[in-house]
Amino acid sequence: MRLTAFTDISLRIVMRLAVADEGELPTTRSVAEALAVPYTHAAKAVARLGELGLVETRRGRGGGLRLTEAGHHASVGRIVRELEAAGDVVGCEDDPPCPLRSACRLRGVLRQAQEAFFAALDPVTVDSLVTAPTGPVLLSLSVR
Numbered sequence: 001m002r003l004t005a006f007t008d009i010s011l012r013i014v015m016r017l018a019v020a021d022e023g024e025l026p027t028t029r030s031v032a033e034a035l036a037v038p039y040t041h042a043a044k045a046v047a048r049l050g051e052l053g054l055v056e057t058r059r060g061r062g063g064g065l066r067l068t069e070a071g072h073h074a075s076v077g078r079i080v081r082e083l084e085a086a087g088d089v090v091g092c093e094d095d096p097p098c099p100l101r102s103a104c105r106l107r108g109v110l111r112q113a114q115e116a117f118f119a120a121l122d123p124v125t126v127d128s129l130v131t132a133p134t135g136p137v138l139l140s141l142s143v144r
Contacts, residue, residue, distance in 0.1 A: 079126075
């Protein structure tokens with residue numbers, strides 16, 4: 001199972017915000033630079049994370065990003081489920097569709113494996129991801 005780049009960037013953003021000091025409100029641009037991701041990708045991820053209630057954004061002078069309380073305690077499994085496109089691991093219905101799709105057992109097995117992958121992430125919270133040694137490394141990525 002491979003996560004999309006969008007999910008990867010989103011998880012990195014919530015992890016960086018999880019270690020921000022109480023008064024620190026990093027901007028989308030500074031977080032993108034610190035995490036070495038394109039600003040446009042980070043902006044889309046921040047918008048989606050905001051829709052999910054995980055990140056709060058403040059515009060204007062003195063604005064920035066803050067991980068919500070729900071974001072700190074969010075299950076990584078839930079976040080990944082929300083961010084990954086709902087669908088099959090393999091493209092049974094792609095163009096052209098797989099000729100085995102009407103009698104294939106692989107699709108169901110892969111769906112079970114995908115759910116097992118998500119289930120393994122369910123007990124993991126954002127805050128648990130940023131304990132040492134990860135948290136200090138995330139803090140060291142601040143833009144100079």
